[in-house]
Amino acid sequence: MIYKLKSDPAAEAVHDALPQAISEELSLALATACDDPLASTDPYGEDDPIVRTLVTPRTTSVLLIGHTLKTVTVLQITYLG
Numbered sequence: 001m002i003y004k005l006k007s008d009p010a011a012e013a014v015h016d017a018l019p020q021a022i023s024e025e026l027s028l029a030l031a032t033a034c035d036d037p038l039a040s041t042d043p044y045g046e047d048d049p050i051v052r053t054l055v056t057p058r059t060t061s062v063l064l065i066g067h068t069l070k071t072v073t074v075l076q077i078t079y080l081g
Helices: 009-017 020-035
Strands: 003-007 051-055 059-066 071-080
Touching: 003 009, 003 020, 009 020, 009 071, 020 051, 020 059, 020 071
Parallel strands: 003 071
Antiparallel strands: 051 059, 059 071
């Protein structure tokens, strides 16, 4: 991993509450985002390299990319059911 993964406590609680298969799917997607955050995420609203969206088949997450400190912070996770 090039970037270090961090999580907002509320987002971490949602991740912990996900069904195991969905949690694993999201964890793998987050690991990919840490390797190359811009290539593996989509813009959140305007196309900027800082606030990004990570979409999996059952979740959507909002990420804050810290390019200077090499961090990916999970701000929000929405479980699509």
